[in-house]
Amino acid sequence: MGVKGANTVEPIRDPDQIREMKEHLLHKSYRDYFLFAFGINSGLRIGDILPLRVMDVASATHLRIKEQKTGKIRKVRMTVALQQEVAKYTKGLAASDYLFLSRQGNKPISRVMAWKIINEAARVVGIEGAIGTHTLRKTFGYHFYQRTKDVAMLQEIFGHSSPSITLRYIGINDDIINQAMEKFSL
Known part of the structure; x- marks a missing residue:
């Protein structure tokens, strides 16, 4: 759904809340922590993240994915920090393993389960x-955007x-x- 649609979730703006989410998820489940870390460091849609397998990310600086929403093939550069997280998370896993394996067999977790993981963690940390x-x-x-102020590059990434x-x-x-209205007065 487009920007104007019903998808009205917000970004997590506060870096302290991001840290708290990571800490909570890490104590709960390494898979759940990695889902959060992967998502906030890749910029990919959840529908493109969940079907990833170890072979798609291991020993790579880039991800090559076919976007589910658009059908476009995209090459996405992974940050060095994300590459390190991937290496740590995938150590000992088979190349054919899903990154986010469901407890119900050899398939990835569902979008609903991913939502529950993120939503529950957000509520726990306030x-x-x-x-x-x-x-x-x-x-x-x-x-x-806050770090680069480069909207054109972010527009291209998205x-x-x-x-x-x-x-x-x-x-x-x-x-x-909101900032302008807060300061506005006649």
């Missing part, structure tokens, strides 16, 4: 508001048609409007 699996992608985008769509998508427009 994050309020609309949180879901898309929060991972939006969190990546929000912090990428495959958006305009910078304004990208800014609205990651919640920057809301932040700017």
